[in-house]
Amino acid sequence: MYRIDQIYMDHPYFGYRRMTGSSADQGIQVNCKRLRRLMQRMGLKAIYPKPNLSKRLRAQYTCPYLLRELSIVRPDQVWRIDITYLQMGKGFMYLFNIIDWYSRKVIDYELSSTLEKGFVLRCLKRAFGHRKPEIMNSD
Structure with missing residues (x-):
């Protein structure tokens, strides 16, 4: 599990299939089903862009960024x-x-x-x- 965590920290976009291949390249033979079960137990999921995240229509309320127009011209401002x-x-x-x-x-x-x-x-x-x-x- 420690090795899975190391690979995930280096490549958080790896799912269980690519994680299995990466483990095999490093000489660690593990079944993809076992690796998937271990990743689920550890709470690891591949990080990748989900569809339609840039659409603002689904947001109920977006907080305005109040410092957008502020020019910061001195220390401690x-x-x-x-x-x-x-x-x-x-x-x-x-x-x-x-x-x-x-x-x-x-x-x-x-x-x-x-x-x-x-x-x-x-x-x-x-x-x-x-x-x-x-x-x-x-x-």
């Missing part, structure tokens, strides 16, 4: 915050970062092994201790 994860040997580490859009510099960041709100609040308090933005943007 807009900060971007984001949480992402980093895969480690056993599990994940979570990274919270704050970036100034004008200078594209990292204001502050914090790493945590658990996805709890404490590390986010510590990072925000440190950043607000130095300076404050007019707008904070997140997705």
